[in-house]
Structures are given as structure tokens and as C-alpha cells.
Amino acid sequence: MPAEQPTILATSGGVRAGSRTFLEFGGLIHFALDLSGVHGRKPRLCHVGTAGGDQRASNANMAEAGRVAGVDVSVLNLFPMPPTDDLEDFVLSHDVVWVGGGSVANLLALWEVHGLGEVFRTAWQAGVVLSGVSAGSICWHAGGATDSFGPDLRIVTNGLGFLPYGNGVHYDSEEQRRPKVHEAVASGVLPQTYCTDDGVGLLYRGTEFVEAVTERAGAGAYLVTRDGSSATAQEEELDTRLL
Template sequence: MTALEPTILATSGGHRIGGRTRVLFDSLVHHAVDLSGVHGRRPRVLYVGTAIGDAEHFTTRMTEAARVAGFDLTPLHLFPMPNLEDVEGTVLDQDVVWVMGGSVVNLLAVWRAHGLDRIMHRAWQSGVVLSGVSAGSLCWYEGGATDSFGPELRPITNGLGFLPYGNGVHYDSDEGRRPLIHRLVADGTVPTAHCTDDGVGLVYRGTELVEAVAEVPGASAYVVTRDPDGAGVTEQRIEPRRLAPSPRG
């Protein structure tokens, strides 16, 4: 079963340190699975690590996290070539796509070279829940702030644009992101921006933001809009709904 309408969960979280494993899936990943509506079988989750160059050690950690969570995980690698014969068929057969953080600039370039941008759009339209953290959040939007080019944050404006907004991730943990997002919205470089503190996710049905959710206490989401006179921005805080703790680990 897939979601009843196109669904995205864009986050600044989803992972935590485990006891017996290096990484566990936290509540945001479990919520992505819940949004898919899957029941009566093990959820199918596609892990996409393009933004960190398909690092094998992290694929191993994600596979172990999925085992603990009770998910069937399929890694999609694009380096040095796709590891799947039928990429589109495999993506469309999933309940959830979880995209790892890293370089969103590299992710977008490689996805477009392989046509994965178009495949992801078809999956979204068919009810596969698209989700991810950091670069795996920013990729679904028009643009936002990124450190993909170097330590100094810079704008990116060529996101996939499934969601017609800007995006700010790690809004509370990277002090440079909030002022840059404010500037980019104020000067029209990116449209109205939806932003998340660490541990927060934004749920979209179609392109409508329907809810903010959190796996940690005290974190928030924000909507940054350009003032009508163009002189500045207004930041509106959104109180997220606290998710139940992840069920395992």
C-alpha cells in the first residue's frame, strides 16, 4: 500500500546513536513509514546515499538500522554505476524513499545525469513517500542554503522543485543558516522558506504543508515570508507535534 496522495516528509533528523549499533532510525523515519500506510507486511524502504558518494560504511549502518527497525531496506547506489538493473521499477515498488544528507549540489547533478529526478517525481505522484535528512530534505524544494560548495554557506536555486518553497535545514544548530535564509527570501532569491530545527520534520500532502513533527523536545519549525514592501522578512514559528519515541533500540 502507498500513501493516498503525494507525500513528502522533509527533515533535519531521523537518525540517532544506538546501543549495539552505530545508528538507529529515530521517530522521523518511523513516521515516514507510518505515512505510507503500509500494514500486514514489512515496510519497504529505499536508502539513497548519493549525497555522501554512496559511502559503503554508511550503507552498512543503514542496513543494520533497518534490520533493528523491522524494515526491508534496499540501497540505491549510483557510484560507480547504478547497482540495480531496473532503477525505476525498484523505486516505484517502495513504501518510502529515505535520502541521506551530504552534498545536495552533487546529489542533484548525479540524479539528473541518471534520470533519477524524473523517477522520483513519478514515485511521488504514485504514492511512494519521499523523505530524507538535510540534503535529503533540501533536494525536494526550489532551493535554500547549503555548504555543498565549501565551509561558507551559499544559496542553491536549482532544487527539484516538487515543493514550491525554499528550505532551511539545521536551523538551530548552524548559526549561519537563519540569516542567510532571511536574506535569500528578502531579496527574492528563494520563495517563502520552510525551515526545521534539528529533530524536526515537515509533512506535505501534495504541495501543502499540513503538519510539523518532532522527535526531540523543544525544537521548532518556521515559515519565512517576504514582507510586502520588500524591506525584510517575517518569521513565523510553528509548534511541531511530538512523535512517540522510536519503537526499537
């Protein structure tokens, strides 16, 4: 049962430490599952760990969290090879795609090799909810600030571009994030850019921003735009709804 419209939930959260398991699904993953519109059966979530190197321990932790939440979790690994010759069919058999954090630069390079960009575009247009955290948030946008190349942040501009905006993640917890985004928007390297504190997600229907939601009280979302007359960045705090 697909979502009513092409839907993306781009986040800086989604998982938390479990009480009896290593991880549990947080409010943002549950919101992504709700957006898929599934009723009468277990939701199906596809975990994509490319940005973290397809670590088996991470895969197992997500699968275990899924069991606790009553969600069927399967994994799309690219190492040592994809799970099937028909990746489109594999992805379309799920309700939600959840992309984990790590190196967005490496993720985008590997996805290009395997043609996953077009697979995810087809899934998005078919109503599979696309979601994820950090690298799994930036990837759906035009680009954003990343530590893929080292501790000093750099800007990537080769995101999948389903959403024609920049994206900033971990806005409140990593001190380089805000100034780097402001610099990139002011110079025109990034277009207008939506940013999230830890625990916050951005909901898009089609390419339109709908709302910001949070699983952490007090966390915020922001829109950074360019003032063309002064070539500076302007930041607006967005209304954020607590899940």
C-alpha cells in the first residue's frame, strides 16, 4: 500500500539506544512507517547501510530493532554484491526505505555504479517512502555539508536532487555545520537549504516542504536562504511539531 504522494522524510534522528536491544526505532522511523499507509500487516522496511560500509553488525541491530517494533526489516547491501539482479523489484517490495548515516560521498559514488539513483526515483514516484538519517538525509537533496573527506566539513553538490534544496544535518550538535551551510548558501554553492537539529525530520510531499517534526522536545528546523543584494545567508527557524 503506497503513500498517497511521493514522500520523503529526511532526518537527523530515528534510532535510539534500546532497553533490551542495542537499538530501538525512534519516533521518526515510526512516523515514516505511518506515512506509508500500511494497515493489516507488518510494514516492510528496507535498510540501506551503504554510507556506513554495509556493516553486518549494523544490519543485525536494525533487524533486531525491527522485530521489537513489529516491522519486517530487510537489507540492501552492495558489499560484496547486491542481493538480487533486480534491485527495482527488491526496493519496490518495501513500504519504507531507511538510509543510514556515514559517508554521503561514498554512498553517492556507489549508488551511481549500481544505478540505485533511478531505482529510488522509481520507488519514490510509486509511493515508497524514502527516509534516512544524516547521509541518508542529504542524499535526497541537491547536496549539503559533510565530513566524508575529513573532520573539516566540505560541501557536496552531487546529491540525487529529488529535492531541489540543500540539506544541513546535526545542526545543533556539530559546531561546524551552521557556519558551513551559511557560507555555501551565501556564495551560491548550495541553493536554499533546510536544516535539522538532532532528532528532527523534514517531511516533503513531491518536492514541496510540508512540515518539520521532532522526536526530541526543544529541537528545531531551519531554512537558510541567500540575500542576493548582500550575498549573505539568512536563517529562519521553522515551526516544528513534536511527535
